[in-house]
Amino acid sequence: MGPIRICASVACADYLHLGRDLTALEAAGTDYLHIDIMDGAFVPNLALNLDIMQAVRRGCELPMDVHLMVERPETYIERVAQAGAEVIIVHAEATHHLQRLLAQIRAVGCRPGVALNPHTPLQMLDYVLEDLEIVLIMTVNPGFQGQRLIPQTLGKIAACRQMLDATGRDIGLMVDGNVSLANAPAMAHAGADWLVGGTSSIFAPGLKVNEGVQRLRAAAMAGLSQAK
Ligand code: DX5
Numbered sequence: 001m002g003p004i005r006i007c008a009s010v011a012c013a014d015y016l017h018l019g020r021d022l023t024a025l026e027a028a029g030t031d032y033l034h035i036d037i038m039d040g041a042f043v044p045n046l047a048l049n050l051d052i053m054q055a056v057r058r059g060c061e062l063p064m065d066v067h068l069m070v071e072r073p074e075t076y077i078e079r080v081a082q083a084g085a086e087v088i089i090v091h092a093e094a095t096h097h098l099q100r101l102l103a104q105i106r107a108v109g110c111r112p113g114v115a116l117n118p119h120t121p122l123q124m125l126d127y128v129l130e131d132l133e134i135v136l137i138m139t140v141n142p143g144f145q146g147q148r149l150i151p152q153t154l155g156k157i158a159a160c161r162q163m164l165d166a167t168g169r170d171i172g173l174m175v176d177g178n179v180s181l182a183n184a185p186a187m188a189h190a191g192a193d194w195l196v197g198g199t200s201s202i203f204a205p206g207l208k209v210n211e212g213v214q215r216l217r218a219a220a221m222a223g224l225s226q227a228k
């Protein structure tokens, strides 16, 4: 299990003051900018896009991890890489050829990750563990901010951590969805080391962005220090 990484969900930022929020995220020590891209087909919603990625790239030094919630993600890999992604995370449910897709992500110089919807069993990863660097366990159904944690996903995080540790490789375990200050300790304790902060934490109403980043990291660290 690697060090805790805090990933700010840019789709939850204040779009009227995006430059201000990006500067605050950088100053607060955020590790990654989490970029949600949705096509309205894989999920019934739209979010960020390649143009916003390019604007973010111009305005902020932080690395981007891009979460593609789109059908046929292979269609977008080159352009997402050109727009500045460091990590590209695709849904196992969105492609017929996952192993080839992960090789395609590597071929464009990005780090490959696989996301699983709450209902999708971990066994979908059995034959691609050597092809990926991050597993994203969705703790809500993808597509919308402000949802509640699906409780059974905590057990899935723990089972996934066991599976990743058994490989002997340092594969990141990312969680995305209601990663709140209350849920983060249990998520980290279960084995998550990449936490996506959205409206439940970093961009929670009444919280300054830098406070949100620092409190989310502290909450995750508190979870790590709990006895196993
Ligand atoms: C689901 C969302 C996530 C996340 C946002 O795809 O877009 O990025 O849930 O954060 P919360 O859940 O805290 O609003």
Ligand code: ZN
Residues within 6 Å of the ligand: 034, 035, 036, 067, 176, 196
């Ligand atoms: Zn996401």
